[in-house]
Amino acid sequence: MLARLQSATGRDDLIEQMVLLPEPKKPFYNKPQSSKAVNLIVAYDGSPKSHTALDIAFWIAHQTRLATNAEVTVQAVYVLEDNQSSQAPNILSFPQQQPSLECQVSEVSKSVTLVLTQPKLQAIVTPLQQADIILWQARSLAEEWQGCFKSHLRFGCISTELAKVVESENADILFLGCNSVNHPMIEALGSNFPCAVLGIPSCIDE
Known part of the structure; x- marks a missing residue:
């Protein structure tokens, strides 16, 4: 996937940067779906860097589908932290903390005929309203891609919830809106994370 991205952009350093x-040497799970199915997860919060990560995921998904005829699904995950004193700094600008919950309250696939409208901005926006706005932005970006897309809203520790979504969705790649292995979120995810983690290339600002 990254080799195709390098070829299309005329660069030879994207793999090293991103x-x-x-990918773990020994997968934490065995994929039940077809080997042609590809699942890409994006940690999304509506920030410019997470927009970039989502754009890259859509581009890679499109190129992969063209080159391999694989079934490719892109999924955006937004996590509301429930612990203000969390020891794992995040890549995202999350709103105020919510009561401790462990659930997935939003999973939307374009294959389902569900019409979602943009939430109206109000003078005071609750964390859940803000999350709805952010996921609406992700779904709006997905409109141009015309592929399978899902969005998730999770509650809890960011690294833990990302790992849960990766495992439950049998993800191949997790995209983050950061560009350094020294980022606190990379340390929080740990070296035994269930799938490969890609960031955004530092050259994107050049």
């Missing part, structure tokens, strides 16, 4: 955690 791979923040390599």
